[in-house]
Each structure stands twice: as C-alpha cells, then as structure tokens.
Amino acid sequence: MTRSGERDGGADDEYTEYIRSRMVQWRRTAYLMCGDWDRGDDILQRVLTDLYRTWARARRADHLDALVRTMLLRRLIDERRLRWSRVRLGAALPEQATSSPDPTDRITLVGALRRVPPRQRAVLVLRYFQDLSVEETAQAMGCSAGTVKSQAAKGLATLRTLLTPSLTGN
Template sequence: MPRRTDGEYLAFVRGRVTALRRAAYLLCGDSHGADDIVQETLTKLYSRWSRVSHVENLDAYVNTMLVRVFLDERRRGWWKVALLDWLPERATTPPPVEERSVVHTALMGLPPRQRAVVVLRYLCDQPVKEVAHILGCSEGTVKSQASNALDRLRLVFDELPDAVTVQDRR
C-alpha cells in the first residue's frame, strides 16, 4: 500500500501548479515550454510518489526535480533534432515580443545556467548552498554566476527609469 495516496498527491499538486509554472516560466521564458517542464516534473513525482514519504521538505525536492528537468532538457536539446523546416503550431500563439516586459527579456538574455542561478537564488529565494546542490556546482560558482548575471542585468536595468519598474508590474 502506498505510503502516500493519490488524494495526497492531488492535494499537493493542485496547490502548487501555479508556483511551479511560474518557476518553470522564469527558467525557460515560454509558456508551452514551462508547461512541458511542469508536466514532466509532476509525472516523475507521481511515479515516485509512494517512495517519497520520508522526504521532509517536499517543496525543495520538487523544485530540485523541476530545475533538473529544465537543465536536462536544455542539455539533451543539443541532440534533439526535428527534420521538418517547421514546428507544429500550438493552438494559441504566445504574445508578441514587444508585449513582454523589459525584465523578462533581460532575464531570457542570460545563458541557461546563469538564469537558473538567478531564478533559484533571487526569485525562488533558495540559499546559495541549496542552489549549488541543485545545479551540481560549488557555492563559489553560484556566487560568481549570480554576480556575473546581476552585472549583465544591471547593464539593462541601469538604462531604465525607476518608473519602468512600476510599469513592469502588471
């Protein structure tokens, strides 16, 4: 008998899909991509559900899985190739670039690993030690990546009047 039930899974997931989509969207910058990452993370979680009862901090566990899915997909993406010159369109197209915020665009301008550091450290409020664990690098690397990322973001943000910050808040 599973030590965690389907009912507990549903209760856990339904309360967190929004936050997981948010984190995935910050990482990959694309609604559909974010949903794919969350879908795969939750599928993995469910397939292990009966075995995770000893995990004390389930949220941290799931966040780690989510970031690993994102980075694995990016890494594997190098191998993943489609033949056609087009990609299937989804039912709804994303908003045009100009409707996206300056902050969003700046974040997406960071390379994937730097972006993961920024998202985990500043937007998911994970401590440096935890970020290092999730990303498989040293705490020093996390600090230097965060510092480099913020330097790059400052180049963009320093051009912004403070008012833009407010406009970005939708």
C-alpha cells in the same frame, strides 16, 4: 501501491493536494527559467509525472519541495540540451501579473532574463524569484555555494548591462 498493483487512494489524494498547493509557484519558476509559458508547462508536466511515479518514496523525503525544485531544474537543463528546444518558431508574449506596478517593466525584465545564459538564469530565478538561500540554491543545482555566488554576480552584471540604457541613448 498495494500488493495487487493498485494505487492507494489516500496517497493519490495526498499527491493531488501537494501539487495543487504549489502549482502556481512551480509554473512561474519553470517559465522564468525557460522564458516560455507553454514549454515551461510541458517541462513541469514531465516533472510531475516523474514525481507521481515515485510518490510512495518521494513523499517521505525530508525536503520534498527541494527535491521537486531539483527535478524541475534538471529537467529544464536536460530539455535545453535537446536539439529541438533550440528551434524558435515565434516569440510568445509573457502573461502579465495583475499586481505588477508597471507591466512594461516586467516584460522588459523577463525579456532580459531570457538573454542571460541558462545556468546564470537558473541561479537568478532560484535566488531572487524563489527566495532561496545560497546554500539551498547550491543544493538544488548540485554545485558549490561559491559557484552560486559567482553565477549570481555574473547574471546580475549581465542583467544590468541589458537593462541599463547606453550612454548614446540606444
């Protein structure tokens, strides 16, 4: 902002370009973490509003992508704690990627991912969908690398249980 309280047009352009270049990735991350496109979009919008308010300081961060990832993760966790977020009015079908070899597999995976506990789901999304290292995931989640490893192992075990047909054929 300038001294008169007006925003610097160059900073706005820089913010807009930064957001445009990463929007698809963040939107997908928000969806995978909460299992609902609309809710993910709402949460992402709040994060981007917060980022805009602090852009003058945030744009100088050494690892801006990591900062935004952390903001998104924390907002998702905060939203999950709110009572209204536990009320489900109806299940929305996930959008299907055109490059997916089998849309049924993707729907099955996303459905199973929704049933994984939130903290484990966050680790799985950051590690295996965002391709973050254990250390980067730990930093984004504000926990130790050991916690990331154990949550990933538990989350993968839960996914295996959910995705493996039982021996009785159910």
